[in-house]
Amino acid sequence: MRLRHPPQLLHVLSVAGLLAGAVPVPAQTPVAPPKAAVCAACHGAQGNPVLPLVPALAGQTARYIYLQLRDFQEGRRSNALMSPMAKDLSRDEMRELGAWYAAQKSSPAPFQPDAARARLGKVKADETLCTMCHLGGFAGQNEIPRVAGQPFDYVVKQLRAFKARERTNDAGNMTSVSSTLSDDDILNLAHYIAGL
Numbered sequence: 337m338r339l340r341h342p343p344q345l346l347h348v349l350s351v352a353g354l355l356a357g358a359v360p361v362p363a364q365t366p367v368a369p370p371k372a373a374v375c376a377a378c379h380g381a382q383g384n385p386v387l388p389l390v391p392a393l394a395g396q397t398a399r400y401i402y403l404q405l406r407d408f409q410e411g412r413r414s415n416a417l418m419s420p421m422a423k424d425l426s427r428d429e430m431r432e433l434g435a436w437y438a439a440q441k442s443s444p445a446p447f448q449p450d451a452a453r454a455r456l457g458k459v460k461a462d463e464t465l466c467t468m469c470h471l472g473g474f475a476g477q478n479e480i481p482r483v484a485g486q487p488f489d490y491v492v493k494q495l496r497a498f499k500a501r502e503r504t505n506d507a508g509n510m511t512s513v514s515s516t517l518s519d520d521d522i523l524n525l526a527h528y529i530a531g532l
């Protein structure tokens with residue numbers, strides 16, 4: 337049988353086809369998805385919250401936001417204010433919200449860290465290799481959250497919750513890290529991280 341196309345051309349075409357399929361098409365959501373109107377009450381219009389125990393969503397990774405919404409919906413993570421908000425979201429709405437918030441600019445509320453505590457927090461973070469997972473500056477990647485600039489009280493609450501195993505949706509990553517932290521370490525780390 338005779339080939340209609342030279343084999344090299346077929347090869348090029350099939351590689352191009354594979355690439356076209358593999359390149360993720362970013363969700364085009366320049367305007368906020370409709371469901372974000374509800375979220376704004378606590379997380380702020382652009383995902384920069386003003387309440388101390390509410391986490392920032394602006395600049396958070398899309399993947400982490402999606403996974404947390406799924407965990408709240410399915411009860412792996414639970415919070416009296418947040419759990420009801422995830423209850424009726426579809427998977428597509430979760431992805432759309434994740435993509436949109438990830439594209440918003442993080443602008444944390446001004447925070448004055450205690451300089452001595454923040455210094456000790458940085459030493460502890462280096463020693464505990466936090467940034468092996470969270471990356472330098474706690475910027476986050478994929479399913480590992482950005483923690484830089486999260487409200488001080490929120491960071492303290494989450495680290496205490498992992499340590500007490502009240503929050504266990506972390507596949508063991510944070511519960512084991514935080515088991516080595518004293519409450520003083522937690523406060524020092526939060527001074528450091530909230531000021532980043």
Ligand code: HEC
Pocket residue numbers: 371372374375376377378379389390391392393400401402404405414415417418421422433481493
């Ligand atoms: C009534 C207030 C309130 C509303 C409205 C609300 N949230 Fe939340 N949300 C919270 C609180 C409080 C937390 C922190 C829960 C905890 O302490 O574990 C949270 C946590 C989250 C988290 C986890 C973030 C992280 O860093 O771990 C995500 C994602 C999230 N909310 C998304 C949303 C989305 C999307 C909406 C709208 C559909 C929404 N929230 C509406 C209060 C709210």
Ligand code: HEC
Pocket residue numbers: 391403460461464465466467468469470479480481482483486491494495505506507509510513525
């Ligand atoms: C082995 C990897 C790993 C290491 C090391 C690690 N983390 Fe995490 N961290 C994670 C993952 C994964 C999550 C998200 C858990 C989930 O999905 O609920 C997380 C979540 C968190 C959260 C909650 C963020 C939010 O928005 O709710 C804080 C705060 C945090 N980490 C701080 C730290 C600090 C401080 C250290 C060092 C003392 C540290 N992490 C070390 C993997 C890690």
